Each structure stands twice: as C-alpha cells, then as structure tokens.
Amino acid sequence: MKKEWGILLAIFIIVAGIRIFFAFQADYFSDDYSYFTLRQIEHIKETFVPLYGDNLSYGGRTHVFLPLFHYILAFFTTLFNPIIVAKVLPNLFASSIVFVVYLLVKEITKNENISLFTSVFSAFIPIYFYKTLNTISLYSISVPLSVLLLYLFINIDKGANTKLFLITIIFLMLTHTSVILLVLSLIVYLVLVKIEDLKLKQSEIETTLFSAFVMLWMYLLVFKKAFLKHGFSFIWQNMPTKYLTTYFHQIPIWEAIYLIGIIPFVLGLFITYHYLFNRKNKKVYLLISFALTTTCLLWMKLIKLEFALIFLGVILVILFGIAYNHLNNYLKTTRFAYIEKPLFVLICILFIATSIVPSIMLAKTTIQEQTNPDLILALNKLKENSPIDARIASSISEGHAVTYFSERKNLADSNFLFLENANEVVSDLDVLFTTISKIKVNEILDKYHVDYMVFTPENAQEHKIKKLSVEGDKCFVSNKVNSVQIFRNKCRVIKSMMIN
Amino acid sequence: MELKKYIKQKNYLTHILIVTFILLLIPTVARYIQDAPILPGDESYYDIYVATQNKEFFTADLPHDNLIVPYKPVITTPYHKMLGFLNGYVSIGWLSFILAMILGLLSVFLFNRILKRFKIVYFQRFAILMILILSPLFLRTFLIPDQTYFIIFLQLLGFYLFSSRKINYLRYLAAIPYLILSSFGIIHTIIGVVLILGYDTYVNKKWKYALLLGAASTLLSLYYYLPVYYKFGFIKTQIISSNILQTYITDLGSTQGFGIFALILGVFGIIKTWQDKYTRRYILVYLLLILLFVFSFVYHQYVSYLNFIVMIFAGLGFLFLFEMKWELKLIKQITVLIIILGIVFSGVSFIKRTAMLEPNAEFISALSNVRKQVPQDEIILTHPSYGNIVKYYTERKVLIDSKSKFIDDYDYYLSLVDTLFQSRSLKKVEELLQRYNINYILITKEMKNGLTWEKDEQGMLFLLENSNKFKRIFVNPNVELWRYEKTK
Numbered sequence: 010m011k012k013e014w015g016i017l018l019a020i021f022i023i024v025a026g027i028r029i030f031f032a033f034q035a036d037y038f039s040d041d042y043s044y045f046t047l048r049q050i051e052h053i054k055e056t057f058v059p060l061y062g063d064n065l066s067y068g069g070r071t072h073v074f075l076p077l078f079h080y081i082l083a084f085f086t087t088l089f090n091p092i093i094v095a096k097v098l099p100n101l102f103a104s105s106i107v108f109v110v111y112l113l114v115k116e117i118t119k120n121e122n123i124s125l126f127t128s129v130f131s132a133f134i135p136i137y138f139y140k141t142l143n144t145i146s147l148y149s150i151s152v153p154l155s156v157l158l159l160y161l162f163i164n165i166d167k168g169a170n171t172k173l174f175l176i177t178i179i180f181l182m183l184t185h186t187s188v189i190l191l192v193l194s195l196i197v198y199l200v201l202v203k204i205e206d207l208k209l210k211q212s213e214i215e216t217t218l219f220s221a222f223v224m225l226w227m228y229l230l231v232f233k234k235a236f237l238k239h240g241f242s243f244i245w246q247n248m249p250t251k252y253l254t255t256y257f258h259q260i261p262i263w264e265a266i267y268l269i270g271i272i273p274f275v276l277g278l279f280i281t282y283h284y285l286f287n288r289k290n291k292k293v294y295l296l297i298s299f300a301l302t303t304t305c306l307l308w309m310k311l312i313k314l315e316f317a318l319i320f321l322g323v324i325l326v327i328l329f330g331i332a333y334n335h336l337n338n339y340l341k342t343t344r345f346a347y348i349e350k351p352l353f354v355l356i357c358i359l360f361i362a363t364s365i366v367p368s369i370m371l372a373k374t375t376i377q378e379q380t381n382p383d384l385i386l387a388l389n390k391l392k393e394n395s396p397i398d399a400r401i402a403s404s405i406s407e408g409h410a411v412t413y414f415s416e417r418k419n420l421a422d423s424n425f426l427f428l429e430n431a432n433e434v435v436s437d438l439d440v441l442f443t444t445i446s447k448i449k450v451n452e453i454l455d456k457y458h459v460d461y462m463v464f465t466p467e468n469a470q471e472h473k474i475k476k477l478s479v480e481g482d483k484c485f486v487s488n489k490v491n492s493v494q495i496f497r498n499k500c501r502v503i504k505s506m507m508i509n
Numbered sequence: 510m511e512l513k514k515y516i517k518q519k520n521y522l523t524h525i526l527i528v529t530f531i532l533l534l535i536p537t538v539a540r541y542i543q544d545a546p547i548l549p550g551d552e553s554y555y556d557i558y559v560a561t562q563n564k565e566f567f568t569a570d571l572p573h574d575n576l577i578v579p580y581k582p583v584i585t586t587p588y589h590k591m592l593g594f595l596n597g598y599v600s601i602g603w604l605s606f607i608l609a610m611i612l613g614l615l616s617v618f619l620f621n622r623i624l625k626r627f628k629i630v631y632f633q634r635f636a637i638l639m640i641l642i643l644s645p646l647f648l649r650t651f652l653i654p655d656q657t658y659f660i661i662f663l664q665l666l667g668f669y670l671f672s673s674r675k676i677n678y679l680r681y682l683a684a685i686p687y688l689i690l691s692s693f694g695i696i697h698t699i700i701g702v703v704l705i706l707g708y709d710t711y712v713n714k715k716w717k718y719a720l721l722l723g724a725a726s727t728l729l730s731l732y733y734y735l736p737v738y739y740k741f742g743f744i745k746t747q748i749i750s751s752n753i754l755q756t757y758i759t760d761l762g763s764t765q766g767f768g769i770f771a772l773i774l775g776v777f778g779i780i781k782t783w784q785d786k787y788t789r790r791y792i793l794v795y796l797l798l799i800l801l802f803v804f805s806f807v808y809h810q811y812v813s814y815l816n817f818i819v820m821i822f823a824g825l826g827f828l829f830l831f832e833m834k835w836e837l838k839l840i841k842q843i844t845v846l847i848i849i850l851g852i853v854f855s856g857v858s859f860i861k862r863t864a865m866l867e868p869n870a871e872f873i874s875a876l877s878n879v880r881k882q883v884p885q886d887e888i889i890l891t892h893p894s895y896g897n898i899v900k901y902y903t904e905r906k907v908l909i910d911s912k913s914k915f916i917d918d919y920d921y922y923l924s925l926v927d928t929l930f931q932s933r934s935l936k937k938v939e940e941l942l943q944r945y946n947i948n949y950i951l952i953t954k955e956m957k958n959g960l961t962w963e964k965d966e967q968g969m970l971f972l973l974e975n976s977n978k979f980k981r982i983f984v985n986p987n988v989e990l991w992r993y994e995k996t997k
Contacts, residue, residue: 171840219840226770236762237761237762
C-alpha cells in the first residue's frame, strides 16, 4: 500500500472514530425519520421486503421509497445489533467521503499533499457532519457515491471505469434521488463545455445519455403512481403548505457560509469565477456545473435547503483544493514563495476555527436534539398497556418514533407522499394541540379514531402552548411519564356531523 | 448492423403490420376473456349510440340528444351512416372493432407509403412505424373507436392519393376522401387543406389543384357546419391546463399524450434532421410540427394528428442514437435497451389500461338491471364518464355525458354533478335532485375508489348510507343502483 493511502486510511479511521464517538453519546437518534428507516430495516430483516404497505403510519397507508440503503443496513443487522449498525454504518459511509474527495482532487491537481489536505476538509463540512452524525441519513451514502461518480465520469475511458460507473450509478439510483441532480449537472456540463468551445469526448456524451435514460426509466417505474397522483407536488413530496415554507426556507448568507465552512466557500467561489472567465479546464467545469445546477435548483425551490448545502459544501471543498493548488503554484513563481508554509498554517488555523469547531459544536447540538428519552419511555409504556389497534396522536416530528417504539398507529408523521389530505391532517393536528375547545378536540379524535394523545415538552414548544385543553377533562385519563403526558380518550364521541 | 439482418426491405412492413394486428387485438381478447363488452371506454359508445339512432344526415333542423338533460344537437356523419347501414349484418360493437382494426392496419400501410414518397429509407420507416404503433395516441385512436380513427384514415388516404405524382388520376381521386372529411368538422377540413397546400407549395410546386380541392372541401364543410356554429357556437377550446407535462405525457397521467421516451427521441430527431432543414420535405414537416403543436395547445382534442409528425422525428431520433458511433459499447447496449423498453412500456401500459376500461361484465349486468327497473323516462345520475355507456345500454336519460361538444353550459352541469356527489347536505341534494327530476343514482366501484370520492362516507355516500330517502335497489361487486324516494 502506498504511503498516501496509509495516511488516507488513518484520516478515515480518525474521522469515523470522531463521528462514532459522538453518535454513541446519544442513546437515541436526532431525527424522527431515522425511526422510519429502522422500521424498514427490521422489516426487511424479517421478511426480505420493505414495508411498502404500512398499517401504522397514518393509520394505514402506502410508502414509496428507494430501498437499497435499507437493504444494506438490514444485511448488517443479521450480524450485529440493529442500533449498533444504524449508528456505525452511516458514519462509516459518511467518512468514506475522504477517499473519493482525495481521488477527485488528485485527478485534477495531481498533487498528493493538497489532495490529502482537501480530503480532511471534506470530512468536516459542518452541515454534512451535523446531518449525518446521529441519524440514519441517506446523505451519508449518496454524497460519497455522487463524488465517486464525478471521478469515474472524468476517467470514463480508463480501465474498467465504464462498468464501475454503471454499477455505481444504478446503486445510487436505488438509494437516493440525488442522482437527478447529478444527471442534470452532466447535461449542464455538456452545454458549458460546448459554450466554452472545448472538445467534448464522445464517451462523455454517451455516459450522460445513458445516465439520463436509465434514470428516467427507473424513476418512472418507481414513482409513476406518485407522480400520477400528486402531479408536480410530487417534487415537494406532497408536503403540506405549513411545512413547505420551512422545507425550502431561505437562510441568511452568513449562516450558509457557516454551514459550508468559510474557507471552502471563499476559495471555491474564487476558483469558479477564475475558471469561468479566465481559464479553461473541463474537469473543473464539471464541478462548476454541479455547483451551478445545485444553486439553480435551490433558487427555484426544487430541492431542500439542507440537501443543496451539503452538495454545495462538498463541491466547494473540492474547488478549494484546486484553488489552494493554484495559489501554491502561483506563489512558487513569485518572490513570496517563502510564505507557502505560513499560508498553510494560516489555512489550518482557519480550517480548525471555521470548519472543525463548528462541526464539533453542531455535533453537540445534534446530540442534544436526540429524541426525548421520556417520550421513548412513554411510548414503551403504551406498547405494553394499550390495545393493539389503538391510534396515538403526537406531533408530526414524533410520528415515526410513535410507530417504532409503541408499535401502534400514529395520527401523522413526516411522510406525506400518497396522502389524499395531508393539509387537512396537519391542520387538524395543529388544532388538536392548540384549540381550547374540548368539543373540537373530541371531533378530531373521533374523526381519526384516536385513542391516545402524547404531549411532550418539544410539542409544547412547537405549538407554543403550556398545556393541552383536555387536561382535567373527565373524558381523558392523564398519565405522566416524567416530562411527557399521555392522555387516554375514554369517551365515546357522538358523530358531530348530522344530516341537515 | 445486427438488426438490419432481420429487418429487410421486403419484410419490414409485414413485421410492422403483424405487430400492429397483435397490439390492436390484445385488449379485445383480454376483454373477451373477462366477458366484458368488446368496446372499451365511454368515448366508443357515443358514436355507436348515434349510429343506432339512425338520424338524418345533416338536416336543417338538427335533432337533439334525447338522453341527456342539456340541449345538445346530434350531428350524424357519414361514419354513423356507414355503421348504421352495416349494423344489420354484424353487431355494432364488433363492427366498430373490426373496422378500427382494418382501418388501423390500412392507416399504418398508408403512412408507410407516404413516408416512402418523402424519400425516407426503409429502415427509417421501420423505426418510425414501430414507434408509431406503440405510441399511446395511435393505440388510443384505434383501440377506443370513436369516429377519430375513421377521420385519421381519411386524412391519410386523401394525402396519399393527393401526393401521388406518377399517376394523375389518383390525385383527382383524393377529392373523395377530402370531401367526405369535410362533413366531420371544419377543423379536420382545415388540417387536411393545410396538408395539401403545404405539400403542393413546398414539395410539388404546383398548387392549383390543391387550392381548388381545398376551397371545395372548406366550402362544403362551411355549408354543413356554419349553421351549427351559428346556433351552438364554435367548438370549445380545450386549452391545456397549467401542467403542460401532465397534458402531453401519458407516463405522467395524460389521457391524450405522448410517451416520454418518444418525445425525447423526437428532440433527437429534430437535432438529427436540422442539418437538412432546408430540404423541402423537412420544411413541410417542421411547419406541420409547429402548427399542430401550437394548435394542440388550444384544441388538444386534435393532438392525434401531431402524433404522426412527432413519431417521424422520434423514429429518426432513435436511429440517430442507434447508428451513432459509440465508444462505450456496453453503455450503448444498455441505453438502446432502456429506450426500447421505455417505448414498449408506454404502449403496453396503455394497452393494459384499455383492457381494464369500463364497461366490464358486472357493469353490463347492472345496466341490464337498470333497464328493467328504471322506467323509460327517468333520469339517472352517474359520473359523466359513464354517460354514453349508460345511454347506449339502458336507453335511459342521464344528467350529462362526457361529450361536451356543442353543449353551451357544460361546465355548469359538471359542477352540478360535483355538487350533488360531494354534498353532505340532504336538503341541498334533495333540492337539486327534485329540480332536475333525478330519481336514480348509479355508483361504480371506480367512483368510490377515487374517480368521485376518496373516502368512505364522503359527500353523497354519507347520505346514501344514513338517510332513509335513498334505497339501494341493485348491487353487485362493481355497481350499485340507488333510488331516491321523494318526499310526498
């Protein structure tokens, strides 16, 4: 094994170690969606097929998702404890970004040291670190795969890269829809190269055509029904209006810079400008196309903010490597060659201050954001004491935890695809927790056949309330599990809708 | 090229015609096995209903459709007359199917001959025809046989005869299909006239005959239709909805659209032919593409014509990709396979949809019950997309059917149906039922599964289950018939 691969392996082990260390600081996951993934993994482990027809979510519905990631995790759960697998494996996948970034930067700069340095940078992109640390996030695998595909695309003619590209892109297609971004970026790249009057390789056109057709075909097969049902709102996952605004919310530029890292942001932007207006390099254009496409899609509100920031962060880190290489080469040709080392130290200090420190801070935040242990206790209690067909109302952001831990139907969760009345359910849920009318609460509970309500401090904060209107009501039996309250609906509610 | 070993000039058309025959036969066989009537879809039943009425051909006083509530003129065309005439020999459902099958095969044959006239080589013709016969719009035209298939055939026949340059009398024979075509509506006539004028202007350079024929058929069409337009207004536009993709692409939900792969290939076809853009044959095709595309925005019901043009480009686009010198052989093989699968899937999924279309055996058995139980002059409320089927099989009046042409306040009736079905207010529903004298309600499983209602007890379903004003008089797994008991 070459020396640099040894160093790279060491970087990977350190990064993965840090990530796993933080991940195990929390007993539970930091986002509710992880519990959905866990349910899928456990179902695949038992039955070998994903749980597409779910009896618990929304009291019974159909899911549509790409299952490969779940299958991989399910495979490992046959060997290890599911929670260990869910905590360790995504972090290992996420840490593997150091290898692909190294490969790509080395391919473009031909500089070992800078490639290694950039790979360390890529491991500490704050938003990526934050979103993939204590969650079972698809980004942990889709981001490294996307960068690997960019590397393979650049070298598509060499060796077995065609076959590798083919396998990797199908792998990504079955894992995450970020492949759409990749294909659009390849198309933008072809246009950009044509505009810049550079020679396009036949293999580049072929690979782009292939990727586009395969993607179109596969996603038509998988998502056709969802598209037929929801039309264009399928792009936004049939998200209710209330969440749509937060899903695509705009953040101040300084916050975006903080989440991406200041050095990659500044030098990445500089290199984009430099190559678009002063120099010509197809490999860099490929990265610029990716960044441009991501920005445009974000601007058009077609992709999620966190998704865009993660991909932009990774691309800007790679562009940073190229910029740093240019800067070094340039300095060597001037009488300021002696500042090369001080510059390196300065960048290291800045890197620690603006990438590593924010990443660690966000890691601590994500640990604090783990699911409230009292909620888990309460849900476990419900699992033991409630009828098997009971339905539990909780906040949307606790919906998957409800189904996972209590094994009972939830009123709602964050999967809105295929729902007829997502807006109605969300609005009813808000009314349920905020109304002061007990009649209204009974109406809603009756409408959805809800037997229990779970009220957590997080829910109180989300709905800006201190207590529920049903507290003290004779229709409800209240049970307290530390900070969490469970209300059992014991009244039979008369149909409120009367024939006129 | 491997494929050319099997597809030769002498046998390619046979292959195409055999595949067309199979594609047009499969849904019928599937329906036959399921004991469903041969004709699928509500649209098929309007024309056979008109044909069985045996009304006069373009009389001064247009008869009106007695089996719907709003006033709608019944326009009897030569197609209806022909069906009416042949009805005595074969049952009209089978007759429509057989005619659609024969004219479908003939249309493919004629389109092939027309392409040949435009010097498109046989392998290109093979690709174009193959993509055409698998296109959802072509399949829709010949599998759900309203009179459109007859019109398309007449257009192709007329243009084929007209574009004949070697034998002069054939050009004159073209007058017959074009003059018949003029009785089907002014827009079909105009499309035909644009075709022949375009052909003579850009390809033939002799335009006197085209002008004469165009003028004659336009005048004849105006003679037939001006009084109708004057009395009932011009054909309503079907301006596409804001969602252009869902209007034009069947894979995304359009009922009258193109397969997404064929559309993408069409773009490649345009790129490929752009280098020959000044060739006269392509000027005409580009012109038609632009005209028909713009036209389809306003009158989407005529998009079947655009299909033939788009498929020319799709076929050429496919060959462009297929014959391109690929460096990565594996990528080429998979890409071509995916494209072929994409095109085949679009067609096959349409065929599957057609085979499952209403009416099925249970629906027909329910309708024969309706005929027995519902008195002659009663009005039945059902979803508009079953209107023509109900009219044809029961000979009872429905509130509204799916043919909006020449109905002035069609949107009002649609919203009326919606109000009736979605309302939970017994008072409101009773008032409307009494106002329109509706005493019977026909509900299908499809209506309960999303066509009208999304949930149990939604809208009128709640009233039917909970009010004693409604009595279920017939039920089978697919259909329910309810009677409304008026307050005495």
